Amino acid sequence: MTLADLMRALLRRWYVVLLVMGISFGLAYTATRTEPVYHARTEVVLLAPASARYPNELVTTSESLILTAGILAEQINGTEQRLKFGSALVNPVGSPGIGEDTWIQLLDTGNQWVPAFEQQVLVVDATGATPERVSERIVSATDLIRTELAALERDQGVEGLNSIGIRSSPETPRIDEIDGSGMRAAGMTLILGMLATIGVVTILEVRRSTRAEASSRSSNGIAHELRS
Incomplete structure (x- = not known):
């Protein structure tokens, strides 16, 4: 054509x-x-109990704290396999197959094929139709982490002196407007x-042409039989 x-x-x-x-x-x-979508992110850091040897709880990193953060993430999210991004900095906004408004996950500095959990940090992402709703979801997620941590320590018989603390960084996350x-x-x-x-x-024209050719062949065949 x-x-x-x-x-x-x-x-x-x-x-x-x-x-x-x-x-x-x-x-x-x-x-x-x-309508635009709003997004905010904060990092909830697990803090080791201060001691004479490690007085600065912010710089204390240990495998046990990382494992505790991972356990909290699994208790909150369940054992179902979650969508894996190629970078820990990716915002999970509009991700296919995810109908959630809040994400709580252990900070993974690896890639899509090899995970790397090197810090006792839970990354909290929240989305919503308004900045106020996003702020509420960030606060709710932080409270949920604190509640789950307290329950975990209570089940393990951890004394208050040895309790793990948490701190949000930043405490008041920036809320961004995401609009296409x-x-x-x-x-x-x-x-x-x-x-x-x-x-x-094009499809309609091809079908019309096919029908016309079929009709022409049929007419020619009938005429040929009549002449015979």
Whole structure:
């Protein structure tokens, strides 16, 4: 089919063009009306009990603290395999297959294939329709970590003097607005609509041509039999 044939086909199937492009314009308008999503992140650091040997609890890192942080993450999230990102800095906003609004996970400085848990840090991400909702979810997640930690220590018979502390860094996380480009989304929708229109018209024209050829062969066969 040449470009001239395509233009004639589009004119002949004008009702298809109007229908598909009308739907496309409706979807493009919807794409420009999307609401922004807000995101915030904080890191909850597990702090070892201060001692004469290790007075600075912020710089004390031990395998037991990392294991405790991992246990907390598993208790909160369950044992189901979670989506793995290539970087610990990735914001899990809009990730496919995740219908959650809050993520609590052990800081993994490795990659998609080799994990590396080197710090007793739980990364808390929260999303929401408003900054206030995001802030509430960050506070709720921090309270949940504190509650689960207290329950874990109570079950293990840990005395108050040896209790692990937690600290959020930053205490008041920055809330970012994540908003896509409505104009780009609308433009791409219209382009896809144009391609869909061409595709539908081409299919209809091929089917019409096939039926015409079949009808012509049938007519020629009947005429040949009559002449015989």
